[in-house]
Amino acid sequence: MRVGLKDVAERAGVSIKTVSNVVNDRPHVTPALRARVRVAIEELGYRPNLAARHLRKGRTGIIALAVPELGNPYFAELAGAVVDAAAAHDLTVLLDHTRGDREQEILVSQGFRADLIDGLILSPLELETEDLRARTDDVPLVLLGERVFDLPYDHIAIDNVAAARTAVRHLLDRGRSRIACLGARTDSANRPAQLRLVGWREELTAAGVPAPDDLVVPVGGWDRDEGARAMARLLDSGACPDAVFAYNDLVAIGAMRVLHERGLRVPDDVAVVGFDDLQEGRFGAVTLTTVSPDKQAIARLAVASLLRSLTGGAESGGQQLTPGFRLVERESTLGRGDGVRPG
Incomplete structure (x- = not known):
């Protein structure tokens, strides 16, 4: 049979109210009583009924995270961080995969699962401002990523220009003085590829170093294959870079493979820096120097933003929140034997 508050109260010799105060971490319980209740909880194996708790608050206890690419390790690692951050508040995360499709992003943002969730964390690729302005759903929304929307929703993104x-x-x-930029996009000033290109050029x-257009290589996507193709095009053009700044780690890893195939050594001939600090970059034949966004901070800020909205906090809505980043220096720029130096 399920152990309840009454059972814990009887075992500890206290009132049900005292047990409730301890379970909900409320003040006004003496340390001695708190310790006695916790011993009884452990002995009986009591677990709070989270569903009942959420129902009393008029909530489901579920939030949604919608990301464009589950196959991209960055979003997989970010999703894990969001699950951990949500669990700290007794929340469950429902995961949505939009594939970066605008119609799917509109569907998700318009609340087609509104009856299941208390809030939505969305990382959009193609969503436009007018799509969100037309939103009628009142489920709290937090936006991730570098798309800038002048709307009353909290937005969480690192400073991509500063990171680049x-x-x-x-x-x-x-x-290094001939530094290529792999993975550029010029179609929108507010997208991360463009912002990282701006940082590269700035x-x-x-530094008084040329930033020629022949060292800027656009891509059709941001995976290993695209990185390999972009690197091959760059080398075939005769541009002769001595370093590469890649849009992300996957592009960098694809580029490093082509450099190896062409007989060029990393970093002796061409140094490489990626972006995202994926686990994959730590275990290659040459470990990857990379910009490491604080994924845990992104997750904590996103969950905290939703909770502020749910509780009607005065600070909720429209904040631009900027988590930190650091440069992790590894063999792809330092060379072998120089170790790892987090920036």
Whole structure:
């Protein structure tokens, strides 16, 4: 039979109210009583009825996370961080995969699962401002990523321009001067590929180093295959870079494979920096220097934003929240034997 508050109260010799106060971590319980109740909870194996607790608050206890690419390890790692952050508040995460499709992103943002969830964390790729402005669903929404929307929803994203500049500065400090940018996009000023391109150009310009267009290589996607194709095109063009700043780690890993196939050594001939700090980059034949966004902070901020909205906090809605990042220096720029230096 299920153990209830009454059973714990009888075992501890206290009132049900005292047990409730301990379970919900409320004040006004003496340390001695709190310890006695916790011993009884452990002995009886009591577990709170979270469903009943959420129902009393008029909630489901479920939030949704919608990401564009589950096959991309970055989003898989981010999803794990969101699950952990939500669990700290007794919340369950429902995962949605939009594939970066605008119609699917609209469907998700318009609340087609509104009866199941208390809030939505959405990382959009193709959603436009007018899509969100037309939103009628009142489920709290938090946006992730670098798409900028002038709307009353909290938005969480690292400073991509500053992160790109940090990566390029590292390459310059290692004596590199022909630094290619792999994975550029120029179709929207507010998308991460464009922002990282801006950071690449700004840092080179600040250092008095040329930023020629022949070192900017656009891609059709941001996976290993695209990185390999972009690197091959760059080398075939005769541009001769001595370093590469890649849009993400997957593009960087694809590029490093082509460099190896062409007989070029990393980092002796071409140094490489990625972005995202995926686990995969830590275990290659040459470990990857990379920009590491604070995924745990992104997750904590997103869950906290939803909770503020659910409780009607005065600060909820429309905040631009900027978690940190760091540069993790590894063999793809330092060379073998130099170890790992987190920036």
